[in-house]
Amino acid sequence: MLRLLALWLASIAALPAFAIHASEAGVVDWYKPLIGDALTGNPNLSPVFHRTTQDNGNTKSLVLTATSSNVLSGLHPDNGSIAWRYLFEDDDRVLAFKKHKNRVAAVSGVGGATVRILDVTTGHLLHERHLHKPEAGRLLEPDSTGVALAFDSTSNVYALANGHTVRKIDASTGEVLWGWAAPDQASLNVYSAVLPTPSAVYLIGLAKSFASYTLHITALSPADGSVLGSKDVSSSIEQGPASLFALSNPAVELGHARVLWLEANQIKSVRLTPELKEKPTTVKGTAYRKLVDLGLSDHGLLVAIKDDGSGHVVKLDDEGSGLKVIWEFADSADSAQNTASLYTGGLDKAGNPYVGRVFWSHFYKKASAHILAPHLAEGKGLVTGYTFPFETGVHGIIGNVAIDAANPEEFRVIGRVLATTTTGAIQLWQQDQLQWTREESLADIRVAEFVELPERKLVEAGLDDGHETFAERVRRQISEARDFPHYAVHFVKRFVTGSYDSVSSSVAPTSNDTALSRDTFGFRKILVVATGRGKVYGIDSANGEILWSRLFGLGWAAEVGGRIFPLKIYTTKTVMDAETPQVVIVTQRRANNGLVDTVLFHVDALTGEDSTGKSAAAEMLPGIDTIAGPLVEAYLVRDEATKFVLLFDEFLQAHIYPDTSETSASFEKLIPSLNFALRTGQVGSFRLTGHRLGLQKEFTGKYIAHPTWAASLPDSEDIQAVVTRPHEPVASLGKVLGNRTTLYKYLNPNVVAVVTSSLKAPTPSCGIYVMDVVKGSTLYHSVLPATGGACDIKAAFTENWLIYHYYDDDFGVDQAKSYRVVSVELYEGSGVDSKISSSDLSSFANSSTNVNVIEQTYVFPRGVSAMTTTTTKFGITSKDLIVAGENGIVQALPRRFFDPRRPKRKPTTEEQEEWLVQYDALIPDDPKRVLSHNYHVANVRSILTSPALLESTSLVFAYGLDLFSTRVTPSNTFDVLSENFNKMQLVLTISGLALAILITKPMVRNKRLRERWYN
């Protein structure tokens, strides 16, 4: 029977390849491009509005921002969609960007190694200039120190790199016109800003002196970069380069430019002239504590925060001390009612500057925005204020704002506020109306899980039914009988038209369908994802809509602040448990005072409600402080009846959650059979150590794990990752070969794959092991090259199949540099028909290490960033390998390609019977197997697969920067009628036959009659 099934499946696998039809694109899958959460608090990287004038004279604005995912992006302010995005490499962090007319310049890499110039409307890369080698970059803290960009009025870019080198780059050709490097590079003199004016280019920096910094200015000729003057300005600046500001005013002839800094709570400034002869002046009278850059330095505007917290707008002035306070924001002083104000600057269509101030009022529970238009009211300045209903319970705190203003008539200013929140949301508010929200924290998903939905019946009837009286039952059935006509009509209609549920149709709910329920085939599930920004989302896997979201509460750390990093997610209750599905998220809370705690969050996967019942839906989700300290490891332990989370703290004490009498009884029963391998030791020299729990409780009332074995790896070898097998059913225990012998799969449940690196060894290498975690025996080991001094091995492990991917630049015999995949299959015993029942065998049995390893290497067409295998409900369907390629594709490759038993000659009949094809080193790269088709799924970090109700189908969710979800059928949809099935043909044939019978029947009858008469 098994053999037949296997043969039948093999025949299925040989059917034409799975591929996407153009009509299914966007129906069975969805894709959400993201940019990552916008960087806040850095005027060179944070969101900013930019308006360009098109050829026809119309203006078009974009929101430009750099993000923590290392993306530079342009967003459409009208609807929040992505106009373009430019992805930087991981080793090439974007440090600053500057916009000018239709160009954006961005500098990235250590010390500002690379300058790129992009088109601001399309995001196309126009020029890329490498300024210095990444190794030559100076590491300064923070990393954007000593890096600056500036455009002059003729679209030339000045790029300051490494704190001492400046280059003038023609933005239209990308040519470096001249470069200048400080003669004394080793000195403590670091330039931090560049300010081009028509007469001179000023480099502004700090020289370290005792206890404070001294201002240092160099003036260069814009024409050829020759030094016009260089001067130390007598000053004593206590804070670093962040307290140094350069203002310029292009409106005035020849330009007025000043450098500002805070010295002893006084604003000091010096006028910049090519000769550098001016003396510093002081704004007298008021004490200030901080200067705030508005992004309006080329309009000569800045905000200075007074000692009491109120904000003064400071403007360049040609008279007197050169600076003038033109406005004081009312009620901006520190108070218990309002949070500290955020200041920002923006421009209108005509290029007039506006200063915005946004704060949160604890009293009104609303956010307020005040926009100052300094040029209005005959130059006296006009402030427009309004409040907007920002939802702090959903989106956290506003971390950064950018404004854009319009002045349609005199004394009327309309403002658009772009708010970036601490949860990673980007929101655009036009006056008090929310225009759009982008949930960018989804670009930083740490853990994700598919959760099954309940059936519609259950949803409608209520889940905890079961006890009803006869009268109730009759009433219910009468009320249900009302639906009978509808049902009958529906049935007839379905019978006639044949419109059944199709596997290639969307399972997204229609608008009138509000109840969250499973579809016919179980394609619709809930994705519970927890992000690094302290928020958990429930996403409809049918269309990617966010169904609910909750903020993680900080607990006691709310007073000092902190962040929550999700580590693991477990489904503790499923639909099968006759309750609403629930998930437990294991997180680590890092408070700002340095304390680390392990906190659990227990939520209802359908609604996001707190399953502990402690909080209302609108509040923050309260955490359950489980361990006062970091987490070592967490597992989900399954029993027949219960599921619970087992956590280990630093002292290897076991904590369980939920800690009920039922779970603790089950835990105590399971203790003798629990064995696990922990990564112990320090970062950089991790060891793998096997542990088991002591049978007695310690005096602390907890069980403690004791080491039982340690992997005997070389000292230099570090554990990089432990790859465990997914919890899934195995349909067949063996593989029937063409000659009717059987290879039995090695299915020891205690086996893990371990990826190691030994980069400090004399010859750096990487390794992969398959180990038994009960006794620490190594079942398989392979040494891989460490290319470029790093180990980048991706591995997937399922049933008895381990597959890993690496780059081999071996200059060995065949000198074939390429990406490789190695497919390893583990079988029992030493050959065919040898059986040790590894799935049931005790790990302590001698024969448990009796493994037959069959492996084969293939050349893979590209680098991958994540890989996994499909999972199906019963494990009968053959498995596909799903890989995320470096070029932004998600591809499904059948396991048949990777079969390590592919013969290296023409297959014999027996081998053909097994559907083995001749070995070909190169894995075919078929675009038809690309699941993500036209979508550019960038920087995938992980791929999650989950079974659907249909055995043939597996759900796939890939996340990284973007989100992508689809479903795959590795053996085609063998359990439903094929989409290619021609129902029309069947109907026509049958009706044709019926017609033929109808016509011929009277003819035959007549003939018979005649026969009787004339015979």
Added chain:
Amino acid sequence: MKRSILFFLSLVCTVLAFDLQGRVQWNEHCSGAAELGQAKVVLDNGLRKGSITQDGTFTIPDVPPGIYILSVIAHDHVFEKLRVDVLETDTLPEVHPYVPGTPLSSSTAVSLPYPIQMSAVHRLNFYTEREGFNLVGMFKNPMMMMMLFGGGLVFAMPYIMKNLDPEALQTLEKRQATISSIQSSIHSGDLKSGISALMQMGDEDANAATGKPQTESKPSGSSLKQRSGRNKKR
């Protein structure tokens, strides 16, 4: 000694690092940067790379001498892979075509010009066409054709029979009777008689060997007879 040479070599390498330049030429498969999207050119596994700019040019900075595989990472387009040898002397790098999966040493002697010129080989098509309902295609199906032919024969047979020569008709009838007798005997397991009937098939003037077939002759045969009789009457 060896180590010092290595050290010296590495010094030379860093001194001689080379900026590899090239250009992607737009063609009918890839018309420009807008169609190509963000794409990059990488050496080996991507440790050294350069972005493709709007005019198709790219620069990979500071490449130390060595043998590299140059490939283009683009989402929608396929480019040839090239083998690039950056030499330790001052001469320009050598560029050769490269077939993935083959040893580096076996690449051909064909030399490509430097700066590197490359263009898209083809644009990927990710979709397959679904087979729609096609009436002509449906009737091209052999089963369908057989059915149609059979159906046509049902109607055409009487007319064909009518127009046949009576003698030919009789031989045909006879043969049919024989065949049906063989069939029936095989059906009833009487192999011997079946074989003997088969033997007699060869003889031209053979009459039915056994009495059985006569009585069990097919109704179709009798109907034909009947019909021919009717014809005579008219």
